[in-house]
């Protein structure tokens with residue numbers, strides 16, 4: 001993973017505003033993408049992204065500037081993601097993800113945005129532990145051992161979760177009837 | 186290699202996790218098994234969709250909004266603020282205790298002042314725990330929130 005350099009990370013730790021801007025610019029795509037994959041809606045992903053950067057900034061003295069930045073940063077991000085999922089559970093009737101089921105659409109009408117919605121919807125049918133791993137792999141481009149470090153589990157467990165997660169996603173995304181329709185697009 | 190093993194390797198391939206010798210093993214099986222070739226197409230299609238859905242559309246104002254908010258935090262994080270927080274918190278606890286019979290009479294009428302104070306102390310402690318956000322929540326279990334974490338079924342019902 002190509003992250004910010006250690007010098008920027010140190011400046012970030014010291015509260016340098018330019019360094020914060022660097023961090024945001026470098027990681028906003030990954031963080032927003034993780035938010036989308038984890039939480040399933042653009043609004044939630046946006047709130048999530050803001051919260052991640054603000055928390056990171058607020059808690060920057062917890063980061064050891066002698067060590068790599070990404071494990072600390074993504075650990076914080078994933079904790080926030082879990083917190084948001086947890087809060088969601090506390091609201092009655094909201095234990096399912098708030099993404100609308102996309103109606104079957106003829107190929108002609110399947111726009112790029114709709115396809116992304118389908119992907120997000122398929123992701124919401126997965127258990128959060130699989131979504132986490134897939135998000136870190138596909139959005140943050142982390143390697144097995146990096147995901148393991150972020151989540152505090154073994155690389156073998158990460159591999160199993162990624163595999164199962166992709167299998168489950170494939171099942172959901174290409175479920176009967178959909179695949180051949182989607183394929184034409 | 187049977188088809189079940191092949192499916193695992195197909196998934197690994199899309200995840201970029203295939204190791205050296207496995208590439209040839211998988212290709213050998215695929216050359217002999219039409220079912221797995223079809224499956225491999227589906228996996229490639231699904232993985233492609235996952236990659237394509239990568240966030241290429243970050244809200245344009247995101248960075249500015251974060252920086253603006255961070256600026257406010259930055260301003261607040263002066264020494265005075267650091268000293269003021271505990272003082273304000275303590276004052277709030279006292280005020281809440283004093284006012285609790287008025288505002289929370291229904292809930293706290295049976296509580297002694299000490300119990301009310303303890304309840305508020307717990308709330309403040311809980312708020313303080315957010316500081317632990319940088320340490321990964323290893324004790325977190327989805328089962329606690331009604332989500333099964335068994336390895337046998339991996340799709341939410």
Ligand SMILES: [Zn+2]
Nearest residue numbers: 188191218221
């Ligand atoms: Zn086969």
